[in-house]
Amino acid sequence: MSSGSGFADLLRDAALRVTRPRIAVLEAVHLHPHADTETLFTAVRTDLPDVSRQAVYDVLNALTAVGLVRRIQPSGSVARYESRVGDNHHHVVCRSCGVIADIDCAVGEAPCLTPSDAEGRLDGYVLDEAEVIYWGLCPDCSTSITSGSRP
Incomplete structure (x- = not known):
């Protein structure tokens, strides 16, 4: 999605009033996946x-709130936002530099993981999403460490 009119349509479809700040924020989230609020504010x-x-x-x-963006907050990190919504994907986070990348769902469809209760309910909860965060080193940090320099 790259046009203001496309973002306006998304806002209307979500029953939100179309405003310049809403279009600008939605565009910033699309242009800067996994960005924190400061990065989005600057954009x-x-x-x-x-x-x-x-x-x-x-x-x-x-x-x-209306599902046009997704808020994620890996442990020890500030909140970040992305426009990839509704597909129950997961994330991988670099322990060194903090970069975040998308990882497609591990198994099946949402919620993608099956709890011990075969009906997908846990003490009355109806599950619709599972959040998995993988941790490791990104290719750049991994290369830096193996070449002897610190990331």
Whole structure:
């Protein structure tokens, strides 16, 4: 998705009012997968120099609430946002530099993992998503370590 009108259509389809900050934030999330709020704020300010930090936070919350963006927060990391939603994919995080990449679902369809209860219920919960985070070293950090330098 790369056009303002496409983002406007997404907002309308989600029953959200179309505003310049909403379009700008949605575009920033699409252009910067797994970005933190500071990165997104900086990207939005490029097109909308007067937008406030609070406005960006509010838009991210609204977009997350309607499922247009997904908020992830790996352990020890700040919240990050992505536009890849609805497919129950997972993530791999580099322990050294913190880069995050998508990993397709490990097994089957959402919630992708089967709990010990064969019906997919756990104490009355109806499960619809499983979140798996793989940890390791990205190719760049792995190469740095094997070549003797620190990442």
